[in-house]
Amino acid sequence: AQSVTQLGSHVSVSEGALVLLRCNYSSSVPPYLFWYVQYPNQGLQLLLKYTSAATLVKGINGFEAEFKKSETSFHLTKPSAHMSDAAEYFCAVTGTSYDKVIFGPGTSLSVIP
Amino acid sequence: DGGITQSPKYLFRKEGQNVTLSCEQNLNHDAMYWYRQDPGQGLRLIYYSQIVNDFQKGDIAEGYSVSREKKESFPLTVTSAQKNPTAFYLCASSARDRGSYEQYFGPGTRLTVT
Numbered sequence: 001a002q003s004v005t006q007l008g009s010h011v012s013v014s015e016g017a018l019v020l021l022r023c024n025y026s027s028s029v030p031p032y033l034f035w036y037v038q039y040p041n042q043g044l045q046l047l048l049k050y051t052s053a054a055t056l057v058k059g060i061n062g063f064e065a066e067f068k069k070s071e072t073s074f075h076l077t078k079p080s081a082h083m084s085d086a087a088e089y090f091c092a093v094t095g096t097s098y099d100k101v102i103f104g105p106g107t108s109l110s111v112i113p
Numbered sequence: 114d115g116g117i118t119q120s121p122k123y124l125f126r127k128e129g130q131n132v133t134l135s136c137e138q139n140l141n142h143d144a145m146y147w148y149r150q151d152p153g154q155g156l157r158l159i160y161y162s163q164i165v166n167d168f169q170k171g172d173i174a175e176g177y178s179v180s181r182e183k184k185e186s187f188p189l190t191v192t193s194a195q196k197n198p199t200a201f202y203l204c205a206s207s208a209r210d211r212g213s214y215e216q217y218f219g220p221g222t223r224l225t226v227t
Contacts, residue, residue: 032214043117043203043218044156051212090155094214099144099163100171101207101216105155 002027004091004104012110019063019078021107023091026072032094033074034101035065037087044090050074061085086111115140117219119204124224126198134189134222136204144207145187146216149173149200156203162187163209191224198226 007022025031032051036044048059055067065076074091091104117138126132138145144163148156158171162181176195181187187206191198201223205216 032212034215036218041201041221041223043119043220044205044216046215046217049215098209098214100146100158100161101214103156 002031002093002095002102004093004102006089006091006104006107008107009105010108010110012112013081014112015083016080019076019081019085019109021076021089021091021109023065023074023076023104024072025074025091025093027093027096029094029096029098032098033065033067034092035059035063035074035076036090036092036103037061038090038106039087047076047089081109081111083111083113085109117204117206117217119202119219119222121222122220124222126224126226128226129193130226131193132191132198132224132226134191134202134204134224136187136189136219137185138187138204138206138217138219139185140206140208140217141184142206142208142217143184144209145181146205146207147171147177147179147187147189148203148205150203150221151200159189159202191226198224200224 003026035047050067058064092101120135146161147159160179162168178190204219207216
């Protein structure tokens with residue numbers, strides 16, 4: 001069965017520091033993977049997606065993620081955190097028949113000035 | 114601009130009343146989804162539809178109903194049978210073609226039932 005785990009329900013970083021949000025997945029079929037961001041009282045916005053074209057994926061707002069099949073990971077990084085990055089981040093994987101997307105529990109990112 | 118609209122943004126109802134949440138998309142997507150989000154929680158799938166006039170139960174369908182009479186519209190009814198309806202409801206759509214499985218989300222409706 002497909003599943004997603006996100007290590008750390010809450011992560012705090014200083015402004016200008018590296019952001020690293022961890023995501024591990026389980027999939028019985030070739031996965032498509034996604035990172036979404038959610039600001040308070042808003043819907044989710046797609047940050048980036050992995051579709052097997054390239055293992056290093058660049059997204060919006062300076063974020064990128066690397067697909068590592070051997071580690072079943074898809075960690076999200078950003079070299080330098082900005083105050084505006086404070087939000088909830090969700091990792092997601094396609095379902096076995098690609099008719100659904102399975103979301104992780106989310107990681108709340110705080111940025112300390 | 115293409116996108117997904119959900120209305121209203123905030124909705125208040127008395128316990129025992131049914132309430133319908135609207136979701137409309139002009140992205141020409143075949144698939145649409147409804148999720149529930151509780152404070153500090155992830156997304157839980159309520160119902161989804163891959164094509165007009167067809168839909169499937171998600172993980173927490175009890176107490177909810179949907180219809181898909183038009184490609185653009187996927188309304189969700191929260192019935193009085195839903196024991197704890199107060200939550201943030203998110204609608205999404207997806208093209209699901211040519212390997213494009215990402216979902217696009219509306220702004221959400223916050224439902225409060227007292």
